[in-house]
Amino acid sequence: xxxxxxxxxxxxxxxxEQLRKGIEAMFFAYRGFTSDPDRxxxxxxxxxxxxxxxxxxxxxxxxxxGNLLSILGVTKQSLNRVLRTLFDDGLVEARVGKADKRxxxxxxxxxxxxxxxxLSDAQRARMRSxxxxxxxxxxxxxRTVLEAMMDPELRRQYQGLKENGx
Amino acid sequence: xxxxxxxxxxxxxxxxEQLRKGIEAMFFAYRGFTSDPDRxxxxxxxxxxxxxxxxxxxxxxxxxxGNLLSILGVTKQSLNRVLRTLFDDGLVEARVGKADKRxxxxxxxxxxxxxxxxLSDAQRARMRSxxxxxxxxxxxxxRTVLEAMMDPELRRQYQGLKENGx
DNA sequence: TTGGAATGTCAACAACGCTGACGTAAGTTG
DNA sequence: CAACTTACGTCAGCGTTGTTGACATTCCAA
Numbered sequence: 582x583x584x585x586x587x588x589x590x591x592x593x594x595x596x597x598e599q600l601r602k603g604i605e606a607m608f609f610a611y612r613g614f615t616s617d618p619d620r621x622x623x624x625x626x627x628x629x630x631x632x633x634x635x636x637x638x639x640x641x642x643x644x645x646x647g648n649l650l651s652i653l654g655v656t657k658q659s660l661n662r663v664l665r666t667l668f669d670d671g672l673v674e675a676r677v678g679k680a681d682k683r684x685x686x687x688x689x690x691x692x693x694x695x696x697x698x699x700l701s702d703a704q705r706a707r708m709r710s711x712x713x714x715x716x717x718x719x720x721x722x723x724r725t726v727l728e729a730m731m732d733p734e735l736r737r738q739y740q741g742l743k744e745n746g747x
Numbered sequence: 748x749x750x751x752x753x754x755x756x757x758x759x760x761x762x763x764e765q766l767r768k769g770i771e772a773m774f775f776a777y778r779g780f781t782s783d784p785d786r787x788x789x790x791x792x793x794x795x796x797x798x799x800x801x802x803x804x805x806x807x808x809x810x811x812x813g814n815l816l817s818i819l820g821v822t823k824q825s826l827n828r829v830l831r832t833l834f835d836d837g838l839v840e841a842r843v844g845k846a847d848k849r850x851x852x853x854x855x856x857x858x859x860x861x862x863x864x865x866l867s868d869a870q871r872a873r874m875r876s877x878x879x880x881x882x883x884x885x886x887x888x889x890r891t892v893l894e895a896m897m898d899p900e901l902r903r904q905y906q907g908l909k910e911n912g913x
Numbered sequence: 914t915t916g917g918a919a920t921g922t923c924a925a926c927a928a929c930g931c932t933g934a935c936g937t938a939a940g941t942t943g
Numbered sequence: 944c945a946a947c948t949t950a951c952g953t954c955a956g957c958g959t960t961g962t963t964g965a966c967a968t969t970c971c972a973a
Binding site: 628629630655656658659662663681682683 | 958959961962963968969970971
Binding site for chain 1: 757760761763765766767768769770771772773774775776777778779780782799806820867870871873874875876877878879880881882883884885886887888889890891892893894895896897898901902904905908
């Protein structure tokens with residue numbers, strides 16, 4: 582039992598202990614991932630939910646409420662509460678759809694775009710430094726594993742964003 | 748401007764667009780990451796906070812309340828609410844410290860261990876399938892980037908867990 | 914015209930963060 | 944021993960963000 586005691590020795594990275602470390606890495610990394618925007622938003626009347634809305638409206642200008650709902654995976658009541666404050670504060674603007682007048686297309690105002698920039702600058706700074714420290718090959722692996730971890734439905738959403746992402 | 752239009756051509760993985768994709772990958776992957784345990788816990792009177800407590804008590808049996816507080820990064824009031832229900836339901840047990848009687852050392856009961864297993868089996872299954880699909884090299888990169896993304900303080904916690912991790 | 918889709922809104926509630934304040938037991942130090 | 948500090952518990956109150964359920968409006972489509 583010197584070596585080769587496991588089924589097929591290239592599979593040591595699939596041991597429960599390795600998987601557990603991956604789980605904990607996700608937990609701690611996600612904390613870091615959200616901490617910079619959270620810090621910026623605290624004190625303003627906004628939170629993580631506002632950040633997400635602003636992010637995806639920036640990402641896909643003109644997206645509809647329903648589309649945003651399916652990306653964010655929350656109820657319309659929950660999203661609506663967030664959108665209302667963003668309208669009221671003049672960060673987001675809704676234009677009635679041309680083709681389908683029931684739809685409301687969402688856009689950031691200049692003020693909204695300014696907030697989005699502040700938030701995403703902070704978040705990108707952390708990603709950039711992590712990416713730089715890890716190197717391109719690690720980044721490739723990072724993205725591969727994350728994609729494999731998504732629910733198929735969410736993966737489609739994610740990949741959909743990629744394409745129309747400018 | 749055919750190729751080589753960027754400062755130093757190995758750095759294309761640091762463009763804003765690449766970073767944005769990484770950010771979105773974290774967002775969607777984390778949703779998948781938490782969804783299986785969430786599904787199991789819904790209906791029981793527990794939530795994500797209970798899962799985290801149970802996870803780290805399993806991981807470091809005999810850990811103290813204070814230690815758990817620093818790992819989870821929440822207030823004692825918040826943690827206490829969670830621990831109380833776990834005590835009441837007989838999932839977690841506290842033993843007064845021998846050396847320092849102010850400390851309470853936390854352990855899972857059999858019932859608690861059973862819940863932990865159910866939750867971590869589900870979560871590991873997802874990780875395992877993602878790891879398998881991505882391959883060992885990608886997994887290596889995944890872990891490297893996540894570690895680089897953590898706050899230094901949290902990274903120490905994470906690495907501390909690694910060592911005493913069985 | 915009738916049904917369903919897209920959206921808004923009111924009300925109530927739950928989970929889980931937070932702060933502030935107070936209490937108690939037990940170590941530690943002067 | 945007295946005084947301070949640490950580890951923990953607890954009460955009360957509050958904020959964000961998620962949930963259901965119910966109801967209204969507008970408008971596309973069959």
